[in-house]
Amino acid sequence: MSGIEKPRAPRWTLWLPLALFGAFVGLVVLGLVHPASHDVPSQMIGKPLPQFNLPAAADDRPGLGNGDFSKGKPRLLNIFASWCIPCGVEAPVLSELARQGAEIDGIAIRDHRADLAGFLARNGNPYTRLGADDVSAVQLAIGSSGVPETFVIDGHGVIRYQHIGDIRPEEVPMMLEKLKEAGE
């Protein structure tokens, strides 16, 4: 109409939309095969435990403070609750860890004493000390975002490792290894 010759696009640009579509499909498939992790890792690894002092959560165990972790030996700190179903699944694994020499302290999140007593009676009590955190204060202070989570704390009270979710039976050697590393 105008008589002006439009510059012709090179031939390969014909395939550009298809290539873009292919790349998009590839991205979607990748997202389906490897879904993004929804874990929020703590940024407190390598930092000392914040100061805290929790009252006892059970009658037969003392409460828990950060001072209990700087006595020279690495320990596990398990964040859990009786209302948390994966925590019940994890309980026998924690007992196995304790049987193999791990020293474990626990913090019960938003838990009624009676519920917790029932949970420990059902699942065993591998904990040396048990603190009650009724408003998730210590949980927030160490960057934990859910239950269960398990932290490796070295003998100087420094957080060395965070395990998010329940420890699977096959992860027992790995956790023991992390404890050993924290003791070196």
Next chain:
Amino acid sequence: MRRLALAFALVLAAPAAADDTMPPAPYAYRQLADPVKEAKATALMETIRCLVCQSQSIADSDAPIAGDMRSQIRERIQAGEDPEAIRRWLVARYGDYVTYTPRVTSVTWPLFAAPVVLLGLAGLLVRRRFGRAQGDKA
């Protein structure tokens, strides 16, 4: 009839509890008495991301941990702490995930650079277009 009874039984069935039954933290659902401080706390809570619900702020979420975070934020603002200091405290624990106002870091800089780059490209494109149109008229 049996199906109906079954359906009715489902209505009555109690859901399996996978949440705690503790009462919420003191300031999870209670505003601060001072409206200025409450406004500060609300502004901060609306830009802090819930840890367990991915796409909600803690102001929007009924998750117990979000309630505990709200309560702690209100208590700290009540005590006179600066909202941005509280944000920094949370970022030091949960990383950039926890804040809806991203910082410029080695990972997040494209967020800030991309609009500038796109605007620049658009400007170039527009100049070429108009430049050519003028050239055609001449």
